[in-house]
Amino acid sequence: MTQPPAADDLLNVVGVSKIYVTGQSVLRRGTMLRALHDVSFNVQTGETLGIVGESGCGKTTLGKIIVRLLRPNTGRVLWMGRDLTAMAGEELRLVRRDLQFIFQDPQTALNPRMTVGEIIAEPLRVLRPDLKPRDRMQRTLDMMAAVNLLPDHAGRFPHEFSGGQAQRIGIARALITGPQMIVCDEPVSALDLSVQAQILNLLQDVKDKLGLTLIVISHNLNVVRHIADRVLVLYLGQVMEIASVQALRSRPLHPYTSLLLSAAPVPDPRLSQLTEQDWFDTELPSPLDMPTGCPFHTRCAYATDRCRLERPQPEIVPGHGQVSCHNWRSIEMA
Amino acid sequence: MPRIMSVENLSVRFASRSGQIEVVKDLNFDLWTGQVLGLVGESGSGKTQAFLAIMGLLARNGRAEGRALLGDVDLLQLKPRALNRMRGREIAMVFQDTAAALNPTLRIGIQMAEVLALHHAVPLPQAELAAIDMLDMVGISDPERRARCYPHELSGGMRQRVLIGMALMCRPKVLIADEATASLDATVQAQILTLFKTVCDRLGTALVLITHDLSLAASIADRMMVMYAGQAVEIATTDALFHDPRHPYTRGLLASTPAATVTRGKLYTIPGPPPRLLEGERGCRFNPRCPHRAAHCVELAPILRPVALDHQVACHFDIGGASQ
Numbered sequence: 196m197t198q199p200p201a202a203d204d205l206l207n208v209v210g211v212s213k214i215y216v217t218g219q220s221v222l223r224r225g226t227m228l229r230a231l232h233d234v235s236f237n238v239q240t241g242e243t244l245g246i247v248g249e250s251g252c253g254k255t256t257l258g259k260i261i262v263r264l265l266r267p268n269t270g271r272v273l274w275m276g277r278d279l280t281a282m283a284g285e286e287l288r289l290v291r292r293d294l295q296f297i298f299q300d301p302q303t304a305l306n307p308r309m310t311v312g313e314i315i316a317e318p319l320r321v322l323r324p325d326l327k328p329r330d331r332m333q334r335t336l337d338m339m340a341a342v343n344l345l346p347d348h349a350g351r352f353p354h355e356f357s358g359g360q361a362q363r364i365g366i367a368r369a370l371i372t373g374p375q376m377i378v379c380d381e382p383v384s385a386l387d388l389s390v391q392a393q394i395l396n397l398l399q400d401v402k403d404k405l406g407l408t409l410i411v412i413s414h415n416l417n418v419v420r421h422i423a424d425r426v427l428v429l430y431l432g433q434v435m436e437i438a439s440v441q442a443l444r445s446r447p448l449h450p451y452t453s454l455l456l457s458a459a460p461v462p463d464p465r466l467s468q469l470t471e472q473d474w475f476d477t478e479l480p481s482p483l484d485m486p487t488g489c490p491f492h493t494r495c496a497y498a499t500d501r502c503r504l505e506r507p508q509p510e511i512v513p514g515h516g517q518v519s520c521h522n523w524r525s526i527e528m529a
Numbered sequence: 530m531p532r533i534m535s536v537e538n539l540s541v542r543f544a545s546r547s548g549q550i551e552v553v554k555d556l557n558f559d560l561w562t563g564q565v566l567g568l569v570g571e572s573g574s575g576k577t578q579a580f581l582a583i584m585g586l587l588a589r590n591g592r593a594e595g596r597a598l599l600g601d602v603d604l605l606q607l608k609p610r611a612l613n614r615m616r617g618r619e620i621a622m623v624f625q626d627t628a629a630a631l632n633p634t635l636r637i638g639i640q641m642a643e644v645l646a647l648h649h650a651v652p653l654p655q656a657e658l659a660a661i662d663m664l665d666m667v668g669i670s671d672p673e674r675r676a677r678c679y680p681h682e683l684s685g686g687m688r689q690r691v692l693i694g695m696a697l698m699c700r701p702k703v704l705i706a707d708e709a710t711a712s713l714d715a716t717v718q719a720q721i722l723t724l725f726k727t728v729c730d731r732l733g734t735a736l737v738l739i740t741h742d743l744s745l746a747a748s749i750a751d752r753m754m755v756m757y758a759g760q761a762v763e764i765a766t767t768d769a770l771f772h773d774p775r776h777p778y779t780r781g782l783l784a785s786t787p788a789a790t791v792t793r794g795k796l797y798t799i800p801g802p803p804p805r806l807l808e809g810e811r812g813c814r815f816n817p818r819c820p821h822r823a824a825h826c827v828e829l830a831p832i833l834r835p836v837a838l839d840h841q842v843a844c845h846f847d848i849g850g851a852s853q
Contacts, residue, residue, distance in 0.1 A: 249714035249717075250714055357802070387571040388571060388741055388743065388782060388785060388786065389785050390571075391785070392785035392787070392796035416715065417787045418787055420787070421787035421788075454716060455716065458715040458719040460742065460745045461744055461747065461788065462743050462744040462747055462771065462783065462788050464747045464748070464768050464771055465771075465772070467749075479684070479716075479717075
């Protein structure tokens with residue numbers, strides 16, 4: 196079972212599944228792609244939750260479901276105890292002020308025909324129609340200052356900005372409604388190294404200053420380990436492990452987490468063990484042709500018959516988090 | 530260990546409306562048999578353009594100067610026909626976008642075989658057998674069947690293996706991998722890096738790993754070259770570069786890399802924007818962002834000089850050193 200919801204949870208994701216139908220036409224029934232399968236977790240107020248996984252594991256779909264850019268097929272998303280998936284109209288609009296999203300590719304996430312000032316102010320126009328234009332302007336300038344953009348940038352267009360600055364614009368836009376939680380989908384993966392550091396610091400700064408709750412989605416384990424308190428590991432749409440960053444560093448419990456950790460390159464040649472590993476030659480199975488049982492069994496060195504047949508349920512490990520693996524105890528012994 | 534290639538005073542200029550842009554300036558380095566050179570730099574540092582110039586693949590408004598000696602042949606002086614004979618045979622390149630680099634209408638076995646057929650006049654059926662052997666070597670299971678696949682039937686990681694295999698068909702002396710693993714997942718990336726290492730060990734290929742990711746280079750490179758604004762600012766063994774970096778830019782890059790060992794806390798950031806590359810600017814190109822800037826840094830461009838065995842730095846100062 197997963198951790199039951201607690202009083203200071205800001206967000207509860209309960210049994211969320213999402214199915215896409217691909218290749219459907221008048222003549223064809225299409226194929227089911229199970230992007231997320233029975234995903235549950237909780238996010239506490241003020242924490243930073245990292246979500247990691249390889250491409251196609253459902254990270255972005257999950258992020259979009261959390262902010263109601265997508266709806267799950269089954270399951271619920273509770274925002275402060277209220278079901279986000281069932282909301283509509285004014286109620287949803289009020290929640291959208293509290294729940295914002297930062298996109299992966301900062302340049303394409305900005306409308307090229309709007310000025311930076313208009314882009315940053317737009318959420319206010321939509322979500323805070325009660326504000327006077329002058330207040331809107333003032334808040335926009337305040338927010339630009341908060342992310343280190345200059346006031347005269349407001350009249351310029353997105354193409355005049357570098358990737359890092361464009362991401363600052365995206366962050367300002369997400370912050371302007373005064374949200375409680377921001378979901379960041381690969382916030383730095385499109386940026387150069389020295390700029391990544393600036394944006395990571397900025398996210399940490401605004402989080403501390405404004406008391407935000409963050410969800411940071413990334414394929415880069417180093418980034419997530421740097422910024423997150425807890426990490427959720429997704430594989431083929433299913434939660435493999437949820438663990439605190441400290442626990443993850445000392446002993447990952449799920450074999451997939453161990454694989455991910457050893458695959459992440461470390462910025463120190465003396466610590467690198469990349470080329471000493473015996474890498475499994477098998478690749479990620481297609482989500483169109485999902486393995487039965489545990490989704491990871493096709494690449495797992497410890498797979499048993501049970502893994503091939505029976506999907507492991509999440510098991511709470513005190514002081515660690517949770518793990519979905521039939522054999523984690525015996526693996527840990529080994 | 531024999532030296533395979535030496536690049537001398539390589540400069541690349543582009544004509545643009547705002548004047549000549551010098552994207553690579555006075556680059557000097559050597560490649561050695563079986564060694565991996567990690568070439569790191571941020572976008573616009575000239576790391577890709579330097580090797581496009583060496584491969585004769587610059588855009589039309591680009592001009593390359595200097596020498597790129599592969600054995601005793603200067604690649605920069607070759608006529609297109611002669612260059613075509615070298616490319617693919619002596620020196621090959623692998624790019625990031627695997628889907629764009631393969632012909633979508635040809636089965637991969639044929640595409641790979643073509644390389645041998647063109648360069649060594651091997652009859653196609655025989656070349657196809659060689660292609661299957663190569664697929665096996667780059668770690669593709671069931672190579673006979675995969676050889677009959679079209680590119681879209683393979684995953685990104687498998688396509689990258691095919692491209693690496695294709696690049697190796699003629700056993701080139703030099704293989705250039707330009708962000709070749711950037712679009713791949715962590716576990717697949719690890720597989721490809723391991724494959725690179727195996728190839729260098731087994732075939733004696735000199736590999737140039739062009740990347741913006743220091744950690745990635747750390748895992749397989751023997752030597753490293755750090756570029757900033759078109760210039761090499763530091764060349765060293767990988768161990769020295771990570772444990773005894775001497776250039777302020779290298780130190781800044783390392784400090785701004787999120788590492789597994791330290792969580793939280795502020796990452797170091799290099800202040801200021803990357804430079805504009807117009808010609809005729811004096812001084813060190815890093816000086817506006819440098820914490821150690823002195824008066825002469827603005828006036829005089831530093832040249833690459835040895836500071837230790839197999840360790841060169843382009844800086845007026847000798848900052849750091851392991852003792853500090």
